[in-house]
Amino acid sequence: MRRLEGARVLVTGAAGGMGRAHCIRLAEEGASVIALDMAASGLDETASAVRDLGGAAVTGVADIRNYEELAAVVADCVAEIGGLDVVVANAGVYDTPGPTWTIDPSVWNRSLDVNLTGTWHTVKACVPHFGNGGSVVLVSSTAGIKGIAGAGHYSSAKHAVVGLARTLANELGAQSIRVNSVHPGSVRTPMIINERVFANLCPGIENPTESDAAAVLSARNLLPVPWVDPVDVSNAVLFLASEESRYMTGCQLVVDAGLTQKV
Numbered sequence: 572m573r574r575l576e577g578a579r580v581l582v583t584g585a586a587g588g589m590g591r592a593h594c595i596r597l598a599e600e601g602a603s604v605i606a607l608d609m610a611a612s613g614l615d616e617t618a619s620a621v622r623d624l625g626g627a628a629v630t631g632v633a634d635i636r637n638y639e640e641l642a643a644v645v646a647d648c649v650a651e652i653g654g655l656d657v658v659v660a661n662a663g664v665y666d667t668p669g670p671t672w673t674i675d676p677s678v679w680n681r682s683l684d685v686n687l688t689g690t691w692h693t694v695k696a697c698v699p700h701f702g703n704g705g706s707v708v709l710v711s712s713t714a715g716i717k718g719i720a721g722a723g724h725y726s727s728a729k730h731a732v733v734g735l736a737r738t739l740a741n742e743l744g745a746q747s748i749r750v751n752s753v754h755p756g757s758v759r760t761p762m763i764i765n766e767r768v769f770a771n772l773c774p775g776i777e778n779p780t781e782s783d784a785a786a787v788l789s790a791r792n793l794l795p796v797p798w799v800d801p802v803d804v805s806n807a808v809l810f811l812a813s814e815e816s817r818y819m820t821g822c823q824l825v826v827d828a829g830l831t832q833k834v
Contacts, residue, residue: 574813576601579654581645583635583693584662586613588760589710592801593659593808594628595620600809602657603627605648607641609634609662627652635662635689642696655700657812660693661710665762668771671723679724686728691735704747708811709736710804711752713827721771733823740821749820751811756827757788757798793829 580597584590585606591613594604598621606617611632618628629652633644649655664685666678690709697707714722715729733752740750757763764781772787773779788797807826810816825831 573599573601574809574815575657578602578656578812579605579649579652580657580659580812581605581607581648581655581697582659582661583607583689585617585630586610587617588762589755589758589801589804590659590661591617591620592805593661595624596802596805596809597657597659597812598624598626598628600813601626602812603629603652605629605631605645605652605655607631607633607635607644607648607662635692636684638692638695641692645696645700649697649700654702655697655705656702657706657708658693658697659708659710659808659812660690662689662693663710663712665722665725667767668721668725670721674724682724683728683731686725687731687735690732694735694739698743698748701746701748705749706812706816707736707739707743707748707750708808709750709752710808711736711754711823713754713756713825713831715752716754716823716825716831736823737821744820749811749816751816751819751822751824753804753807753811754823754825754827754831755799755804756792756825756830758804759798759800763798791830791833792827793833796828799826799828 580602586608604621614630621628629648631644631648633641711732712729714726719726736752769779769784772784785797
């Protein structure tokens with residue numbers, strides 16, 4: 572028996588990156604998947620990967636900042652797939668970094684709207700569709716555990732996601748719905764692997780490369796790696812979605828190669 576045999580799972584931000592990795596890893600363990608993103612591009616590839624593994628896949632396009640739109644799409648997708656057992660609120664954004672007092676209000680608001688309010692909207696739209704029990708996994712960040720210089724907008728939102736998870740765990744426990752958060756460090760996705768982030772990590776180097784950025788990030792971790800792979804985070808999501816964590820709720824699971832523990 573696979574670990575999520577027969578489970579119906581909804582993942583936001585599923586068109587690529589960690590979201591696609593979550594869909595594939597959960598499908599490998601028997602889940603049927605609702606893959607949501609704000610644009611259709613990439614969703615067909617995610618759905619095809621799930622179906623290639625023998626799972627059912629439904630896709631939906633919705634902006635998690637728009638609750639009415641999201642709730643309608645969730646309802647349609649849940650009806651099509653036949654129910655809901657697990658929600659992975661993965662969608663997020665990391666906008667222009669800089670000292671907190673210099674961040675443009677539009678950048679600040681977008682970060683909170685997507686990373687915090689969008690996560691709340693996802694839970695709000697999904698919880699009414701749960702049956703007897705379930706698991707909610709909120710994807711936060713190591714920036715939700717420690718302050719990250721130059722990322723006040725992102726860190727504030729991701730810290731708030733922890734408060735949201737803990738509160739929901741208290742509210743939903745009586746319904747046997749567990750709520751936990753996952754905290755990745757640097758993950759090898761386009762959110763990290765891009766020239767803007769390389770330049771921010773290596774201000775003293777003209778046109779820094781991926782190797783330059785990797786050296787900086789490796790120095791921040793206890794383990795001698797610059798980043799984790801998306802599947803490493805997906806394995807943590809799988810654990811929290813499965814019965815193996817059946818008595819865990821209100822917890823923070825960190826996948827960061829030791830970033831938050833290094834002194």
